[in-house]
Amino acid sequence: MNRILIVDDEPNILLSLEFLFKKEGFQVLIARDGEEALDLIEQSTPKVVILDIMMPKVDGYEVCAHLKKNHQEVKVIFLTAKSKQQDVEKGKELGADLYLTKPFSTKNLLNQVKALIN
Template sequence: MSKILIVDDEPNILLSLEYLLKKDGHRVFIARDGEEAIGIVDKDSPSLVILDIMMPKVDGYEVCKYIKNQDPSVKVIFLSAKSKEQDIQKGLAIGADLYLTKPFVNKDLVAKVKAILN
């Protein structure tokens, strides 16, 4: 069972992803901002983090840098409304394994999570 951390400040996204990923057999943690995410990363060592970029306190770029500095083997998927090519390139350049844009299709996201964890 993989440990997955979902980080987003939108409650609807947190709830739907938590439900989908638990149903798919994963242990799921949620954080509503970057600061909370870093605390969970340190305490629970997830193998995958699904990360929004625009969040209060600490943005997703900084969280990704922190995660990759702590443990480069942790997979990071950015899930963001920021869809410009420069945003995607920045996300990948700082270490994200995948960059997906909102809105997204639930079953596609679950398939991508499976692929990245295998």
């Protein structure tokens, strides 16, 4: 089963992405902040984490750093409004497999996730 974790503090993004990926046959986990994401990752390691950067408690950069240190096999996609070059570079330095900015194409995101898994 392809399990993915979507981490975002925007309910509309969570709902639309959860619907999209469930429709495509994915098992979807949801976290509303980085702390919740870290707990879920330890409970049931996903194949892919779609991660916002600006979130309460623990930001996406910290979640990515934890993943790349403890779960190198997990693919990380940053999905964020932070589009400055320095943000993209920081994401890549932390080991993100992909860096997408909002607004985004759900079709493109779905295709990218499928490509990372296969």
